[in-house]
Amino acid sequence: MGSNSDFVIENGVLTKYTGPGGEVAIPAGVTEIGERAFEGCAALTEVVRPQTVRRIGPWAFYQCVHLTRIVCHEKSRSFRTEGPLVLSKRGAAVKCCAPGMTGVCEIPEGVHKIDAYAFAGCFQLTGLRLPEGVRSLEEEALAACTGLKELTLPESVAFLGPNVFADCGLPRLNIRNANLFLDGSVFGPQGAGVRCLVAEKLSFKSLPASVKPAAVCGFTERREEAPDSYDPAEQAAYEAYIKNQRRRLFRPALEHLPLLRYLMEKHLISKDELPNLLEEAVRENMVEASALLLEYQNRAFGAETPETMLKRDMRALETGSLPVGELRKIWSYRKREDGTWMITSYKGWDQIVQVPAKIGRSVVTAIGENAFGTAWETESRLYEEYRRTRERLVQVELPETIQVIHSQAFDGCFSLERLIVPGSVTEIGKWAFDDCPKLTIYTTAGSYAEQYAKEHNIRFEAE
Template sequence: MKTKRIAALALAAALLLSCPGFTALASDGDFVIENGTLVSYHGPGGAVTIPAGVTAIGDEAFEYTEITSVNFPNSLTTIGWGAFMYCSGLTSVSIPNSVTSIGESAFEGCDNLQSVKLPVGLTVISKSLFFDCVKLTSVNIPSNVTEIGMCAFAHCFNLKSVALPEGLSFVGDDAFCETAIPEPIYILEGSVLCFVPASYTEFVIPETVNQVGGGAFDSCWGLKSVIIPDSVTSIGNFAFYGCVHLSSVHLPDSVVFIGYYAFYGCRSLSSINIPSGNIEIGMTAFSKTNINEPIISNDNSVLYYIPDSYHTFTVPDGIKKINGGAFDGCSELTSVTIPESVTSIGEYAFTDCVSLTSVKIPQGVTLINEGLFSYCINLKSITLPEGITSIGSFSFYQCIRLSSVSIPESVVSIGDLAFTECASLTAITIPENVASVGDSAFQDTGITSLYVTGSKTEFNQYAFDNCGVTIYAPEGSTAQVYARENGITFVATIASAVPNASAVYVNGKLISVEAYTIGGYNYFKLRDIAMALRGTEKQFEVGWNLENDAIGLRSNASYTPVGGELAVSGSEASITANLSAAKVYLDGAEVKLTAYIISGYNYFKLRDLGSALNFAVTWDGASYAVRIDTSAGYTG
């Protein structure tokens, strides 16, 4: 919600006074008005008169304020989204006929609103416009209205009377859900059934109806039976949502569409037939029912539903698509086998499968859809095939035990909140082809190491919020810019190494070493330092740790030369340095040291070696020299 400080009001008032038709009132200081739009209100509440000349009320301008009444000017044409949301003091509203547009949720949650007068020029009743206005008892819809949006009057528990215009051609899902309207609502000459009161226990849909609207029977808790005639071709979203006593339904072959959540939560529904023709079924259409057999399309190509009683399931070979929400809430499912015939898995297909531990996605699948494995809290591993191009929003949301995931090279985008709250995920590699990483994609994960192989990946500001991450990416990449702008530690994976001419002394003796500056730090060849410290208190051996497949260091051991130590090329040209992926073990324990490979050799940050092996490293600015003292410990 936009807010402005009171200090800016003097300028705003001056601008408004210069506008034709604007009349200043005593209460003008309560408003922030910009170019005729009332942006926000900062007054004490009570009765409010909006200044003349205001043409629009901005989004959320009065949200949660303590106003008790509002007087609108005739200059007003637009009321924005959520403008008066949760203004509990409002009891009545009269909107002038100058208004032609009222945004979504404009009066949502005004729980004391009892009456409303809508403008005659209004053509659309927006989504959730009067949602949760629990004391609203009646409303007259203007004759020009052709559309009523989703949930427009939902949860208006005392709404008993609504006058609908003849020209009304569309009513959105759940527009009148949980109201007290006593009779069914039909539009378009009875061809669309929009609402059935919750009092019905049996209902015969008239043969004039060809469409059961979205949410038409939503929350008809007492409904036990319904007869659907052959005239019906479409059953909308949420049509029978929550009809907990509905025990059986026969769908005529005329039905070609069943919307999402159509029969969700019909806990007594134990059987349903699938019409014989080609049919489209929305996600989660049959979840939380008592149907105890899988539902598969008549041509055996689409898996629509799996009962939540299954512990394991093998998707039949030949299935091409797993419908959205097919396994939704299968809380006892521990494993699922998906055949290579499957090429599409819908949104939220496995959401809330809390016992599922691992999944292998077939090679033909190219999209990890929105919410696919969200809330799978025991999912530990996932195999994603090459060919996946997108990882959708919420796809692994709250998979708290997912400890590793390999993102295929083919992926080009990672959606908002894709891995949010995957607390066991500690490292991730973003392939070169990924163009964008969405809002909060890895927020609140355990990721401490982010590896970015490409130079042009764009990150949302909050992609790694609350992670404590270090980013490893090429020097000059967009990832480096992202790290700098967000205060994130950055380590270049591909960097320019500049020869360093600083003198180096070990216990006062000048030595010759090949050194480079990378990102402002001095890096030295590991074997040069081992050779230089040979015979001192801090000597160490360098070898290869076969057990851990890593560089092995052993303290207090004499270094064994391999040839080429302490040799200087004398070149002054910069050279490419690549971040080393090799782990380092000191006396058998892993130590975290940053190293680069330059011309086939490992170069380490001198101060990191000093810290690990406990020898002093100082900079002598007067002589432009690095001094190593093995008789002293490392002090930073």
């Protein structure tokens, strides 16, 4: 059951457990289990609390993945045990849940409140059934419950605290109360705590901006289940938002097929936008989304004939560059003050790359900061794919039109072996080739690129 030497206790607060786990009895006299006191103790299976404990701190049992029972002293005036749950003495509040709980958890009748952090980190939980009568879910009550599949908040729920669903990625949340106020913080940063929100009784305009994409997913899902479930005015508000924000909704649509079907039904994906969307679906092995997009392509725009493909390829050979529409799939770029182009981002997937000399009628004269680099932060899965692709680049050839390579342009291209730099380059920024351990620069003898390579101890070959 453990010895007192396994505990760090300060003024009655158990701040850290250092023992081996198993069944553990907290020493008598402890009045509070401190924040993250048992964090990471995967071998912990049961905790027996003394009568003196009056408070459990946030995330006290975080990552205790085998802890299935927290036993309260039978004479405790504050708590009682019911299965994997610790309830307030009279059963009105859920104080915490053993994080080793798996499957679906039934909240007992008579519970009015889910306390702050009560289920935080219970990632093995797949379902939570709340009875009518639950009135509030407090701060981070369900944070990081990544295994939850669906949750319905009964009509009695009138308050949701900050970050209740933070880091959940909840596939579907159903809200029944028409008067529930949703603050933007409820769902965590960028509304990422929920992926599909069904809230037919709430005004769409009242929803936080960060959660509106999830609400749109819920709207399109319910539209397929029960077409008349939304008030006509609310339906018009949803449809107007989808039309105005359609590009922002492309990524959620790949993960939520009812939204994708709606976009296709209303012809809100253009012919030029379709290839990038289809490429992303194929790359991430989204089989159903890929099939829907291919069907939409053939139905709405017609399959590309061999003759059309041949003409396109012939134009590319004759002009020495791809059409602008094709280039946009591979490159991001913007105008410089002199009217020429600067490449700002490589979006392709090839390991051997040739930068275009022209885009439309204007020449490309600069490689922008981080255009090929990996030194930026984003939560987008698509950009994470770009990062991995750039790390696998082997060769990049710059055209004779390039004059400037900006700072960090190739930073973090760990596999890049050959960079062909023309003699036209007259400026290279700081750290342009940081973390490129395999790099050799191929350039013209006497060029600025040769000088730069010498000064920065970069391998080069000059002819």
